[in-house]
Amino acid sequence: LKMGSNSNSGYDLSSATFSPDGRIYQLEYANKAVNNSHTCVAIRGSDGVVFGVEKAVPSALYEDYSNQRIATVADKIGFVFSGLYPDGRALHHYAVEEAISYNKSYRCDIPCEHLAERLSLYVHAYTLYGALRPFGCSIFLGSWSPLKGPELYLVEPCGSMFGYKSWAIGRSHQAAKAEVDEMNSTTKPVSELINEAARIIYSIRDEARDKHCIMELSWVSQATGGKHELVPENIFKEAEEFAKRALEESDDDDDDTARYQYYRLICFFHLIVVTSHTCISILLVTTVSEAVMDLNAIELQRISDLITDVNKRLGCTEREKSSLASEQKQVLFDLDKLLKESVALSNKVREKRLELENVRSMRRMYESRKQSYCEQFEKSTLKLQDADSVDISKSNIGKLRQPNCSEEGKAEIQCVLSELDNQYRQLLVYRQLLTEQEKNVEQELQFTKHNQDEVRSSTTILKNRTVAQVIRFRRMIDAEKQLNSSFDEKCLMLSDELAKHEFAHRDPNNAQALVAIRGSDGVVFGTQTTLPSNIYRDHGCQKIFTVDRRIGLVFSGLWTDGRALKRFADREATSYYNFFHSNIPCRHLAERLAYFIHEYSFQSVLRPFSMELCLGTWSPITGPEIYVVSPSPRISFQLWVIGNDYPPDNAELSRMNPAQIPVREEIQKAAKFLYSVRDESNDMHCRMELSWVSEHTGSVHQFVPEDEFMVAEAAGRRSPIILNF
Incomplete structure (x- = not known):
């Protein structure tokens, strides 16, 4: 179940809002809080109800009775919950108040079904208003009475209430349900179901993750007079020993089966090598046991070492393998997407740098042309100054009355003056063109600098996103749960992990x-x-x-x-x-x-x-x-x-x-x-x-x-x- 903030588009900000496909994401988050919590098993037998809870203690400094998830209402109803502990504790407080109110009104104990209905209505009310958040826990209610016999009800975060024969909630509810479905619990007494509940709790326990794990067992039955109470110490120890023996026998059977498969596979390949030069028909008549007997001590030791290495490599469970594979696939997909974005942005930066280099080369060319025009203008000015030394300006051309100045000299001077006038007009045109080109180049440079700043900011954002995703991936691999930042605005919202x-x-x-x-x-x-x-x-x-x-x-x-x-x-x-x-x-x-x-x-x-x-x-x-x-x-x-x-x-x-x-x-x-x-x-x-x-x-x-x-x-x-x- 993937419910990120980008795909929900704001439909998960309130439990009073439906998504376009008719879903209420806040309720799904509440169910996820239950599925990430401790596993609880409830089994209804022929003469009562048995509850089993797997409680993981974070530290050895905690008292064993801390954070008890098994409670009692009105001495006769068992109250067991999985999910957020404060929410379950608050609902237990409400259930006790309902039982007291019912007793004051009717002078009798509240029935289990009536309490389940009242509790489900109260839980459902917290899913109707945007100013409240749903309860992040599911609750088992169980009792026994001479009239109705054993009863078992489950109240979910959405407010629904169902009666069950047997059920499981929590982190390993799928595995526990598979175990519960195999037994016909309604025909067995609670004395046998206590051992089965302990066996289920021990079979779904993850020793690597839950180092300090405590099992809690309780029952309400005909033998207890209809009162809900914790299992006595001697019966609890017997159930615990039964669960440990069953777990060891199951591990031995699994090891024998795996070892037999390993021997069979290795012997098969060994016989292929040994008999390849003689007769391949030996493979068809030689059994696995005979093949193992024919091997010498060195080959048997080699096979044993290979089996040990395979066992070490296959140390994790199938569920962990599938979970790690899915997480690895998601991580590789996100990394591939991130690398594509990084390559695209790098290409964009490279193109902008080339454009900037072209503009700079054009500016250098314009500067060189401007310098050549200035040099030509200076040369023309020097020639004009030489001509002015003999006073041949336009205003004095008609006043030249020197006797040694012939008509050819006057014509030559007139040609020089006209040529200088043409060069001066060309220089003015060139100067105007250069001014316009400089303005264009300056505008292009400013635009290029602005684009470069945008590229730098985009690169910085990408780096930050890359670092954030790397941290996120490491935490995913290490199985460290982090809070979803898109739900930080209101404390009433349940995120993918917690509130x-x-x-x-x-x-x-x-x-x-x-x-x-x-x-x-x-x-x-x-x-x-x-x-x-x-x-x-x-x-x-x-x-x-x-x-x-x-x-x-x-x-x-x-x-x-x-x-x-x-x-x-x-x-x-x-x-x-x-x-x-x-x-x-x-x-x-x-x-x-x-x-x-x-x-x-x-x-x-x-x-x-x-x-x-x-x-x-x-x-x-x-x-x-x-x-x-x-x-x-x-x-x-x-x-x-x-x-x-x-x-x-x-x-x-x-x-x-x-x-x-x-x-x-x-x-x-x-x-x-x-x-x-x-x-x-x-x-x-x-x-x-x-x-x-x-x-x-x-x-x-x-x-x-x-x-x-x-x-x-x-x-x-x-x-x-x-x-x-």
Whole structure:
């Protein structure tokens, strides 16, 4: 599916606009966001429904339960989605509100079919208005009841709702659908379908692309009393072992088949060489096994080495081969087109240069002719001056009364004067012609210079386009997804890859560095703040705050956005306390902030928040917790680093295992991190802030005491940690 901005001609700028062929490109982009996301499988059995999700974790520093794509509505309905995580989370929030409203009105749980219809109408409403963008996710809803039995529904980004026996969505949905179609799931119990779901998830996994991949399994069935819940740990491990064994057996069968084909082909060609001088009929009666037995050890080793080399060369899957072939064909086509444009422009530049050289040669010829005319004029003037020395001008011709001047002399002088008059008139004509020719040449030169400037500008544009396309081709080959620049004007538009709110991540990555580390007995926050001048107060532009005395809040990015979200967090904490008469949990506050931030990515009149925010706390029940809230999802981390173009996925940080280190040691590590990224030449007025919330502080978030701060600062100056990003 190719939908570039040039071919769409503006029909993809709004979900309320149809193209001439009756398509809505915004909905197709939303479907593409689903197809580029994690794979989800839903299988309806005889006594329930099974859900399986392949969740790729970008880094080992993420908690395993982060970004869960399996949720529950009203305890009885399974909610599983694939696509943009914030969109799915917002739809889950709406589904919970619908279930609560239905329960208040009818005093019973909402049916799965009714919830699917309400959710599909809500999703469809976001495809009718130009001020909104479609949801970039698809949702599975499943339940079991004694009256209707197992039910499975799918809600798509366009708002359609269908019931299914089994289905798959996400990145590898085609391969998963092929696996699901082969089984008769409606006659099998969920105890067997759990193993099949795990096998499908493992069979479609790409180990090269998804290094940190986690499988999630859940079910709702008669055995669970109609409640949707995650699969128990023991059953999950059995399903995982079953999937691994099935995958190994499948790989062994494929290897045996391929190896047999290799041996057969190689032995065939070997026998052709061996028997070419004896009798070709041996090929017709000798079997493959006999041929292999006749080979000596050296030949068998040669065949084995050749098979190993072939296996290495055929290491990629057929799907990857076809994808690479199509990408290579497109790249070659674009390069060929670009080379043709470059050759045409080079020929045009060469023609303009030849024209300019011709004009210059004509000008040189005109200059030489002008110089010759000037020399002739000077010679004539000298002759005239010689004649004037005897006073034979026109006014004095009649006054010549010298006795020695004969009639022949007068006639000769008259001839000279007439000749000089003719030469003078010719010189005047030549001068006028030269003046006109010079004007024409100057006009041609100006026009040629203008054309040359146009050629230079066209060449510059072509060079820029060439560089941009080369970068684009490299990113295509490396499988790096880039945002389509034609959709940067409105945050409500889904491009070929993602929505514009991903650009909001650039400001936090360019801001000052912040670090949050979860230790064994607490959480440490560290930040460095660059003050524009010494006249600023030390606590100006503070980026570490406290919410509800127990929760630390630190952010990176636009300071005004962070301050606004801090005020919202205070209001949420106060509202929660007034309603429940207890302190707000850190996870609940992170979810409320995530919902609030996500609302700013749906409307074109609002811009996304350009910052990332971290919440941390410690309690005797849950222990230390860290949550990151950004323009996209809410994620739970063990360690978080942002700013100065440092991503959280770092090998040294992953090996550190901060969860086993006391919080007092983590203070020094945070200081070392901050000093390792400080630029002394640019950050002249830079100061460091450290805070913690731990068992030692009585679950109260506060700044690090002065004595421990001085020790940590000295350790950071003495031996900063060098990060190799």
